[in-house]
Amino acid sequence: MSEEEQTGTQNPEGSEKAAEASASNRFGPVRGYNFAYLDEQTKRMIRRVILKAIAIPGYQVPFGGREMPLAYGWGTGGIQITASIIGPGDVLKVIDQGSDDTTNAVSIRQFFRRTTGVKTTEKTVEATIIQTRHRIPETPLSADQIMVYQVPIPEPLRWLEPREVETRKMHALEEYGSMHVKLYEDITRHGRIAIGWNYPVLVNHRYVMSPSPIPKFDNPKMDRSPALQLFGAGREKRIYAVPPHTTVKSLDFEDHPFQVERWDRCCGLCGADDSFLDEIIVDDQGTRLFVCSDTDYCSQRRTEQAAKDRESPESAALADRLQEMAP
Amino acid sequence: MYVAVKGGEKAIESAHALLAEKRRGDPAVPDLSLEQIQEQLSFAVDRVMNEGSIYDRELAALAIKQAQGDLVEAAFLLRAYRTTLPRLATTEPIDTSSMTIRRRISATFKDLPGGQILGPTFDYTHRLLDFDLVNDSGTVPVNHANAPVESAMSKVVELLDREGLIEKEPAQEDGSMPADITRQPLTLPGERDVRLQCLARADEGFLLALGYSSQRGFGTAHPFVGEIRMGETAVVITPQELGFPIEIGEITVTECEMVNHFKGSKDHPPQFTRGYGLTFGYCERKAMAMAVVDRALRCRELDEEVKAPAQDEEFVLMHGDNVEASGFLQHLKLPHHVDFQADLVMVRQMRAETAGQDVGADSGKQKP
Numbered sequence: 001m002s003e004e005e006q007t008g009t010q011n012p013e014g015s016e017k018a019a020e021a022s023a024s025n026r027f028g029p030v031r032g033y034n035f036a037y038l039d040e041q042t043k044r045m046i047r048r049v050i051l052k053a054i055a056i057p058g059y060q061v062p063f064g065g066r067e068m069p070l071a072y073g074w075g076t077g078g079i080q081i082t083a084s085i086i087g088p089g090d091v092l093k094v095i096d097q098g099s100d101d102t103t104n105a106v107s108i109r110q111f112f113r114r115t116t117g118v119k120t121t122e123k124t125v126e127a128t129i130i131q132t133r134h135r136i137p138e139t140p141l142s143a144d145q146i147m148v149y150q151v152p153i154p155e156p157l158r159w160l161e162p163r164e165v166e167t168r169k170m171h172a173l174e175e176y177g178s179m180h181v182k183l184y185e186d187i188t189r190h191g192r193i194a195i196g197w198n199y200p201v202l203v204n205h206r207y208v209m210s211p212s213p214i215p216k217f218d219n220p221k222m223d224r225s226p227a228l229q230l231f232g233a234g235r236e237k238r239i240y241a242v243p244p245h246t247t248v249k250s251l252d253f254e255d256h257p258f259q260v261e262r263w264d265r266c267c268g269l270c271g272a273d274d275s276f277l278d279e280i281i282v283d284d285q286g287t288r289l290f291v292c293s294d295t296d297y298c299s300q301r302r303t304e305q306a307a308k309d310r311e312s313p314e315s316a317a318l319a320d321r322l323q324e325m326a327p
Numbered sequence: 328m329y330v331a332v333k334g335g336e337k338a339i340e341s342a343h344a345l346l347a348e349k350r351r352g353d354p355a356v357p358d359l360s361l362e363q364i365q366e367q368l369s370f371a372v373d374r375v376m377n378e379g380s381i382y383d384r385e386l387a388a389l390a391i392k393q394a395q396g397d398l399v400e401a402a403f404l405l406r407a408y409r410t411t412l413p414r415l416a417t418t419e420p421i422d423t424s425s426m427t428i429r430r431r432i433s434a435t436f437k438d439l440p441g442g443q444i445l446g447p448t449f450d451y452t453h454r455l456l457d458f459d460l461v462n463d464s465g466t467v468p469v470n471h472a473n474a475p476v477e478s479a480m481s482k483v484v485e486l487l488d489r490e491g492l493i494e495k496e497p498a499q500e501d502g503s504m505p506a507d508i509t510r511q512p513l514t515l516p517g518e519r520d521v522r523l524q525c526l527a528r529a530d531e532g533f534l535l536a537l538g539y540s541s542q543r544g545f546g547t548a549h550p551f552v553g554e555i556r557m558g559e560t561a562v563v564i565t566p567q568e569l570g571f572p573i574e575i576g577e578i579t580v581t582e583c584e585m586v587n588h589f590k591g592s593k594d595h596p597p598q599f600t601r602g603y604g605l606t607f608g609y610c611e612r613k614a615m616a617m618a619v620v621d622r623a624l625r626c627r628e629l630d631e632e633v634k635a636p637a638q639d640e641e642f643v644l645m646h647g648d649n650v651e652a653s654g655f656l657q658h659l660k661l662p663h664h665v666d667f668q669a670d671l672v673m674v675r676q677m678r679a680e681t682a683g684q685d686v687g688a689d690s691g692k693q694k695p
Contacts, residue, residue, distance in 0.1 A: 037411075062512035103661075237513065277668070
């Protein structure tokens with residue numbers, strides 16, 4: 001099934017809308033480009049695909065992906081989704097590896113700031129659209145938020161079967177035996193399911209879906225999330241979705257239930273014991289510092305703590321240390 | 328903190344500035360003009376137009392200049408620009424049989440109506456560095472022929488066609504429009520229109536290697552160059568308001584028709600089969616490789632067994648686009664530390680379990 005583009009330049013309704021939209025470009029996008037870069041017909045085609053994806057949770061809908069001014073692999077699928085759904089009133093947050101300050105997140109945020117002029121934020125709670133690569137924020141999401149995931153390989157069965165023609169058949173027939181065999185083989189070989197990230201999930205009891213390369217730590221956050229979750233794979237030209245409050249079950253066995261990774265330590269900066277930790281090598285002796293991967297979560301916690309006890313010598317020392325390490 | 332990926336905004340700005348400085352090089356050396364690139368680096372321009380999927384020599388030259396001669400990057404620049412352009416009209420199919428020919432050769436016949444025309448070719452040059460070019464090469468005197476080449480030379484394969492020795496090229500029978508891979512997602516198995524479009528914008532090096540592999544035995548290609556022609560051909564549109572065709576310009580194209588030996592199958596008599604290659608500009612190597620790969624990919628319709636990469640449609644079509652390939656390969660440079668951390672935690676746990684000790688997930692200081 002291919003989602004063919006049904007609008008063209010000859011479609012008068014589409015052209016009108018496009019004209020209308022470009023006339024209303026008062027939010028200062030880049031000269032010569034439409035609001036959010038894509039033309040209105042393309043956005044409409046993508047929104048139609050998104051609606052189909054929402055109607056069939058976890059099903060990968062092919063779409064006529066466009067070349068974007070950012071390279072394939074840099075999040076072109078997510079960028080096309082965000083560009084198609086963003087409006088002047090939205091507040092955008094972009095994270096990569098959980099952080100707002102990684103170079104790619106900065107670059108994508110700048111792209112939308114330039115092409116739409118919308119407000120951007122680093123605070124999870126303020127955002128209406130959160131585009132992400134490899135993480136889901138630690139702060140719980142709400143019903144008025146949309147998560148947009150950047151997806152490199154949308155097909156969860158790809159490592160079992162390289163051919164698209166075959167994997168589409170397997171999904172159609174709900175033929176997921178080989179996936180269960182793979183997980184079972186992991187258990188017999190390693191005593192556990194040896195998948196740390198991009199851990200396959202079953203959506204709405206029907207489609208096996210790739211959650212994108214988030215750590216399995218984040219998988220439980222997808223389950224019955226009040227936020228709409230959209231997934232875009234630009235190079236592979238696929239869009240899929242998890243509508244709000246939809247069950248997302250990480251694949252497992254009764255005697256080997258799904259488990260997330262745990263650390264014996266807390267975040268070295270904010271002390272959180274419930275967040276995903278990044279491991280940072282701080283000297284040539286290999287000394288490690290463990291800190292929250294979600295930088296917004298970490299800084300919110302630190303702000304709260306600082307407000308609570310400003311006098312603690314320990315946190316002052318930590319603040320000094322931070323100051324030293326800052327670029 | 329994590330110095331390498333923090334402070335991104337400033338770092339990116341500075342990186343862009345450094346790139347711009349590198350692009351310009353020594354300011355004492357004169358800036359490269361687009362005319363110079365178009366006139367003197369024409370093969371680069373042609374390649375970028377093909378892989379960038381748009382016929383515009385000036386924009387291709389600009390892309391080459393901006394990409395500092397990185398032709399894959401230049402093709403990407405053009406693609407990202409072309410995708411924003413509106414579709415004003417669709418041209419009639421170009422008619423290469425009425426081409427203004429600058430080069431036309433056939434390897435299957437010693438001579439043929441219209442003759443063999445070498446044109447500007449590297450083929451018989453001796454690859455000796457010409458040190459005269461170190462300095463301004465000046466103008467080169469050329470003795471042009473007294474008479475122009477014949478107009479409308481007939482296609483070599485059509486001569487074979489009259490004897491029924493070569494398969495008929497079925498026209499788009501139902502009058503439907505060919506697919507458009509730039510607007511619709513690629514779905515497999517694809518038809519020949521889709522395949523040829525993919526090959527036309529595919530990476531030249533990738534096609535070259537695939538074509539070569541099928542010649543060396545990874546596949547069953549026995550190709551002859553039926554004809555290669557290069558020259559200018561008219562571009563015609565029929566505006567709805569007018570209802571009759573008008574010529575809007577001309578483009579340079581290179582066309583290659585390969586003739587392949589075919590023993591026949593239960594549905595097809597023994598005859599010669601065709602492989603087709605067409606490129607913007609003068610891209611003979613690519614047109615030839617494309618024609619070989621096109622024929623290799625027709626194995627399904629000709630009941631041939633798929634044994635080699637060049638015959639494998641999904642393999643060829645999904646991996647030939649260098650904008651996609653280059654992007655995905657190079658995205659490995661982006662931070663992946665979250666996934667790596669997830670793997671680290673798991674590998675440490677698994678090693679600890681094998682060693683029978685209960686070590687925490689964060690035992691970073693432990694000797695491996």
